[in-house]
Every structure is written in structure tokens, then in C-alpha cells.
Amino acid sequence: MRIERRLRQPRWLLVAVPAGSLVFAFFASGLVLLATGHDALRSYRQIFDAAFLNSGALGQTLTQATPLAFTGLAAAAAFRMRLFNIGAEGQLFMGAVTADAAGLYLGGHGWPHALVIAAMVVAGCAGGAAWALIPGVLRAFFKTNEIITSLMLNYVAAYVMTYLIFNTESYWRQTTGFNASVFPTSKTLPNAAWWPAANIFPLGGGIAILAAVLIWFLYTRTRFGFEAQVLGDSPRAARYAGIRTRRKILAVMAISGAVAGVGGASQVGDFSHQLDADPNGLQKQYYGYTGIVVAALARYNPLAVVVVAFLIGALQNAGNTLQGADFPSGLVGVMQGIILFSALGGELLVRYRVRVGRALPAPEAA
């Protein structure tokens, strides 16, 4: 059996392979369920209900999906240019810190609601972008590996956030009230800084969809996107074409970080209304890392990222609510793993074909 590269990738494969991967994942998880003595169909039914149909389920799913859409977009924007920004996690934290500061300060000074929200979005962008520019500058000017630097900065950002909640001098820390004297917590935002939701649809979700459309447009319809495509495909060809490589790296890292930063602003404005209720709450969600998975499943297509984020969000939400005596607690994790595994494995079939038979002698290179 041999694996060969496909010269042409038929279009139908791009649809058939992910669909097939999904079917395979459900089938394989079903086997796991049967082996552990559960009724597979009933479990799937429970998942579907918990994700979409039960009362409040859809709202919870959107709560899970919104940050994943932001971090997924952040990863997709950078990965498209083969700039491997693994730091959406930290950039989201920093965006939350700056947006929370803007919300606390401006909301407390009586600014109008719309302006406070706009300022929080801008502050989130700035915080995330600034954090992403650290690995960006290192990569552009000193050729350091952005995977390592952006990943390590995630830990730094997490500790910075924890520090800002614990430190008694901190602007972000709640210092009055009974709870605050028992355990350190962050200040609650004034009402003017709470983001509105259309029924159950959070404002952040709308911003994520808008960002997805903008990123898609940027990459497919503009000179900027053209340059990024060339640079992602062949840095030598980009230099040959007179593309300013360093500027491009900085710009793309800033965009990627800004999107993750708005994700942080949305966490604060849409959901928690404070920097973080539990000092480690946001850090336990791993939105930044799951976002990379979302982006990979969406093939770095920004519009697909939104859809995938919704589905992964639904699965996570179902997993959180269903855990209990009646439902296998590890199931959602197993399913996520199998879906990811088969989707990335399926990728191989898009790019390569498997040929069974005796190998012919390889033609010699001239």
C-alpha cells in the first residue's frame, strides 16, 4: 500500500471528506458507547437536546461559541499566512484586561452606553494586538520562532491577569463588600458597560460574524490579502515580487491579536461583567487553544470558522450540562477527540491518494 500526492484536488472531495469524517466520528464514538454499555442513539439524542432544544440550551451554546469564534478567527488570520500564532489565549486575556479597564473607567464616568461599548472594543483590539506584536516583532526582526514565543506569552498573560485580580493596589480588584474581604475578586462593571444581547444572541457573536466577513474580504479581495497569500505560499517569491515581508508579518500578527483581544472584551462585556469571577475561571476554558482546533477544522476559512465554532460550542455546552450519573461523562471529550482525529486524518485523503498494489520502481531524477 502506498500513499501518493494528488496532482489535482477534486472539488467534491472538499465536501465529501469532512462529511465522511463526521459520519465516521459518530460511528466510532457509537462503538465506544456500546462497548461501555450505553445506548448510543439515546446518548446522541441527549446531546442534541442539551445543545439546542432544552430551555436555555441555545443561549448557553452561543456563550460557548462566541469566544471560540474569536480565537478561531485569530488563528485562521495568522495561519493563512503560515504565521503560527499560538497566542490567542494570552491575547484574549490581555484584551479582557484592557477592555475591562476601559469599561470600568468610562462606564464609571457617565459616558453614553454606545460609546463605552465602542471604547471597550477598541481597547480589546489594542490590548490583544499589542500582546501579539511582541512575538510579531521578534519574528520579523530577529527571526525567532513565533510558535514558541507566542505560546510562552500565554502563561505570562495568565499570571498578569491573576495578579491584577489579587493585588490589593490593582485598579481591577474589588475592594469593598463582604465577598471581597473573604476572597479576592475583580470589580463588577457599571451597567453602562454591559453589552446588550438581541434576545439570546450576544453582541459579541454579532461582532465575531462581522469580523469573519471582514477578514474573509481582506484575504480574498484586497492587495493586502494577495500579498499575504504570496508570502504564505513562498517567502522567496514574495521577496522576488517586492513584497515588504516584515511589515506584513507585523500587520498580520496585529490583526490576529486584535481579533483575539475583542474576544476578551466580549468575555467581559457580554458574559462575566468583570475581569474574571474566579481568578482562574477564564484560564480553565482554554478558548485560545480550542480556537486553533476550530480554525484547523474550518481550513482557515473565516466564514467556516463561525460555523465550526458554533458546532464545537454546542458540543462543549452539551458536555458541560449532561455530565452526571445518567450520561457518560467522558463521552463529549471522546467525541471531540474522535471528530478532530478523523477530520485531520481525512485531510490526508484530500491531498493524497492511497493506492493498494505493488510499488513500481520510482523514476530516477535527472
Add this chain to the structure above:
Amino acid sequence: MRGIVKHFPGVLANDHVDFEAAVGEVHALLGENGAGKSTLSNILTGLYRPDSGEILLDGEHVQFSSPRDALDVGIFMVHQHFRLVETFTVAENVVLGDHRGEGRTFRLRTRAIERRVAELSKRFGLAVDPRAPVWHLSLGEQQRVEILKALYREARILILDEPTAVLTPQEAEVLFTTLREMAADGRTVIFISHKLHEVKAVADRVTVLRGGRSIARVDAADATLRSLAALMVGREIESGRAARDRVAGEPVLELANVWADGDRGDAAIRGASLIVRRGEIVAVAGVAGNGQRELAEAVAGMRPATRGTIRIAGKTVRGGDPRSAIAAGVAYVPEDRLGTGVAPSLSIASNLALKGYRDRHASHGPLLRLRRMRERAAELIAHYRIAGAAPSSAARLLSGGNLQKVVLAREFSGKPRVLVAASPTRGLDVGAIETVHAYLREAAADGVGVLLISEDLDEILMLADRIVVMYEGAIAGETTRDDADVEEIGLLMAGGRDPRAD
């Protein structure tokens, strides 16, 4: 080796080559690029199987079905690019892949190996520390490790493929001494080169290959640099050269005392000066690796000049900035088509717009005009007869000839003042070569100054108005087409006019 024939698709690399080397001699294999030297040595080391012909070792027929078979009978090759594991020590590299003696035991007996390596390096003057990790070593020392590998395995025949390419002249001298000692020790050394004075300095006998055939076998002592050059280049100048129908105008490209570093940080161009005028084709002849590629890159802004000035149409351009070179009107057909000339996974339409995407044909402010780009791609595909190409299909799916047409179409359509073409026909079939030649002539007729870099003298003689020869980063000589003396050019290319050769 008798009557060796080897075909590759579209090329006859070895055409009934006869080759023999005796025990205890240094035998040089001399020929231009593409003369069939590498193919022949790859057959001798079991990498390729000949289509026909036979190999005799000590009078016995041998057949190699893999490189290991050749190793087992004591044939070892030192490649131009070393086969070393950088993080391993010298001794570890020497024993790596050896399946006899110490190399075979599960536990490495490091001490014993190191002792043996030290012994060999002392005996043959190959100074290198057996315990040093390979990445610590200079290229010259790494080459010694390769030779030690051969000695450790008790190689009877050692083939060296252009071994001096990575050496300083002093290191080369040391290498020659080692090679002579190995021959005196009863081994056979086959020395592949296209540098005449080296061949003359080290070899006992010389076999000359040209166009895939063995042309002559001579004693080095009887040969002169000039006679070797004649044998190596040895072509008749065609009488039917294209008639001169172009009139050269004002200078469009002027290089004055340009120096530039190569990829390894050493000076690859050392004080090159030349002028290309409107409407003429100036060819740079030379053996690969004498600074021609770096020269092309310097003009195209891909490589900064450390000294000297480059002027396009009278204006000095900023070195090392491709965008200002493009803006000044320099078109560049790079040697490495797939790696540099195109973005392989992007569409042909995108690749045709690779340089022009900033102008109004392809964009409107920051926005791309995708439909216009596709239309323009379709026009260019039709005009340049790029076969098998839809505007939306990926560039890497094209054949070499059609890929080159994409590059040429893009470069010409930018209305250049200067066109730098680096080995524009390498690896193309005859039909595509003719097309490329026609386009280069057309460009010159349109008033573009063409700088053609080529290792193919036939091509140069067919196209060029003037010919400059590069040797070791400098212009070794210049001649016009009408006065061109092939022997003289060959001598210049091989450093025969190099003071060191005398």
C-alpha cells in the same frame, strides 16, 4: 566501464561512454556542466543502473543494484554536498552506516573507532579531531571527514565530485597532497572537475567528456591548459549565426565595481563592472558558482551590494530592495523558477499578477480587480501559448516549459527596461528552449537591455551581442560575438587566465 549508455526522459546523458582508471593513479574526469560526469559517477556508485554497457572491476564483470553493492566492492564517493550528521562527532559519522566491524556491534566502541580514525587522519594528512562534532568544523574539515569515511571502509576507488568547490586555494593544495598519497597507497582516485589548472595539477591522466560522450583520454603531463580547454568546450562555431539586426542605444544597466556576499557570507562578486545598452543582449558566461547567480540577484535587488553602484537608466538604485528594482524597470527571470519565480500553490492568474498587482490593471486602491486579473491572465495565456493552463489552476501543475512561459509573460508584460535572465532554458526541452530564445530576441528588438546568464556556450553564441566571462566573482574577460573565440572563452571560464594557474 565500457559503452555506458544512460537515457533520461528527453536527454541522453551518457552516450557509449568508455572510461578506465588504473590502480594507483589520480584520474580526472573533465567536462562542462551537463557533459555527463555526474551521471557516469552515479552509475559507478550504483545509484543509477545503465541502460546498456558494462562495468569491469579488476577484469571481472560487476553489476550494482544499489549503492550498497558498490560500497561492498570498495567504491566510495565524496559528494559535493556532504552526507554528514551535523550533531554527531567525526568518529560517529565515520562509522555511521558501516555494517562491518565496530559499526556492527550494538554498543558503539567509541574509543576504538576514535583511535582508528586518528590513525588514518595522521597517515594521510587529514587533520581533524575525531571527537569534534561535525557542526563545529569548516567545510574543508567536513570534506576530510568524508574522505576518512572512505578510508575507514577501505575504499579502493574514491570518487570526488568537484571537491575544490568548497575549499580555499590553500585547502585545495592540502587536498591534492592527500589524494596523491592515497594513489601512492595503491588506491584509485577519480577526480571530477571543470577547472583546468586543478586537473593539470593533481591528475595523472584525464578523460574528457563532452555532450555525454567520452572525447579523449590524455596524460596530464602532455596536455596544456589550452588543449584541455579545446577538448572540453571543443565545438565548432556555427556559421549561421543570427544576423545582427539590433542597434544598441544608451546604457540602461551599469554596474561599477560591484561587490556582494554569497549565501555563505563570503564575497561572491568581487568588483564586477559591466554595461548593458538598450536593445542588446549581453551574456555572462562562466562555470556555475562563479558569482553569476549572485550578480543576477544583485541587479534584481534580491541581494544587497556591499560595495559599488548599480544604475538603471542612469539612476542609482537602492541595493537589496526588490521593489525599487522593479519600479526602476528591472525584470528578472530567476534560475529557480518554482522556488522563486512563482508562488507554486497560487493560481496562474495570481502568478501572472505577482509583480503587477500594485498597478491599475490588477487593483483599484487597496482592492483587487479579480475579474480584470482573470481576463488579463487569459490574454497572456493565449498570447504566450501557455499550454494546459486555466487562469484558476495552480502554477505548480504546469510543466517546466510552461512555467517558464508564465514567468516570461509576467516579466515582459511589465514593460521592463532591463531584463535579467538567469539560466532561462535550464531543464527545458528543445521546443521550449527555442520559444524562450525567440522571446529574448524579441525583448532586445523592443529596446530592452538583456543580461543573459547561462552556462551553455551554444546558447550564448547564438543570442549574445557581447559576451563577458565571470570567474571567481570577477569579470575575467569580454568579447563581442563577432570576435568570439570559443577556446579563449573556455580558457577564461576555467580560470586558465587566472594568475594562480601559471
